[in-house]
Amino acid sequence: DTAVSQTPKYLVTxxxxxxxxxxxxxxxxxxxxxxxxxxxxxLKIMFSYNNKELIINETVPNRFSPKSPDKAHLxxxxxxxxxxxxxxxxCASSHWDRNNEQFFGPGTRxxxx
Amino acid sequence: xxxxxxxxxxxxxxxxxxVSLNCTYSNSAFQYFMWxxxxxxxxxxxxxxxxxxxxxxxxxxxxxxxxxxxxxxxFIRDSQPSDSATYLCAMSAGYTxxxxxxxxxxxxxxxxx
Numbered sequence: 001d002t003a004v005s006q007t008p009k010y011l012v013t014x015x016x017x018x019x020x021x022x023x024x025x026x027x028x029x030x031x032x033x034x035x036x037x038x039x040x041x042x043l044k045i046m047f048s049y050n051n052k053e054l055i056i057n058e059t060v061p062n063r064f065s066p067k068s069p070d071k072a073h074l075x076x077x078x079x080x081x082x083x084x085x086x087x088x089x090x091c092a093s094s095h096w097d098r099n100n101e102q103f104f105g106p107g108t109r110x111x112x113x
Numbered sequence: 114x115x116x117x118x119x120x121x122x123x124x125x126x127x128x129x130x131x132v133s134l135n136c137t138y139s140n141s142a143f144q145y146f147m148w149x150x151x152x153x154x155x156x157x158x159x160x161x162x163x164x165x166x167x168x169x170x171x172x173x174x175x176x177x178x179x180x181x182x183x184x185x186x187x188f189i190r191d192s193q194p195s196d197s198a199t200y201l202c203a204m205s206a207g208y209t210x211x212x213x214x215x216x217x218x219x220x221x222x223x224x225x226x
Binding site: 004031040041042043044045048055056058090092094096099100101102103104105106107 | 216
């Protein structure tokens with residue numbers, strides 16, 4: 001059984017387009033995260049949600065808009081894609097009171113041409 | 114200066130060697146110290162974590178934290194080719210910082226048969 005899943009796995013698109021990435025977890029966690037990993041493997045948090053409430057918003061351009069319809073889902077919508085948005089985006093989840101133990105999804109590799 | 118600095122690598126060792134992976138940090142508020150392993154084109158997976166100073170052992174893996182020196186290490190004994198991956202240290206201040214984890218840049222390890 002997949003614990004944290006993301007769709008799509010690969011996304012290739014043109015500059016200026018709008019795209020969405022979906023994330024779902026079946027671990028019963030109440031906190032979910034989006035991370036961006038650049039080509040040098042640096043993993044940086046973008047957002048976190050606890051019980052559908054935004055907790056962390058790390059100086060991310062407002063072209064990025066997360067949405068949490070329920071505790072098991074956290075989606076990421078990106079408007080007006082730029083070349084610098086090319087990266088691997090990871091979703092993760094945890095229990096709020098064990099937020100140091102995060103479970104990551106397989107990643108979505110976004111390439112902006 | 115980054116809050117978390119990790120020995121850059123890459124590291125290449127023969128099978129059976131003892132491997133030492135290291136990180137330093139500057140934020141005194143960090144209380145949780147994690148090590149994640151990331152295989153190529155996969156999401157990070159939590160190997161182990163330590164709360165505050167001390168050692169923790171799990172099979173061939175030992176995590177050490179020295180808060181007085183702001184220095185953490187992960188030791189791998191009897192390294193195996195299956196240990197070849199990128200290792201990411203991560204740190205968190207827990208609830209006082211909304212559970213945010215700050216990651217090092219990762220060290221890529223290759224264990225040669």
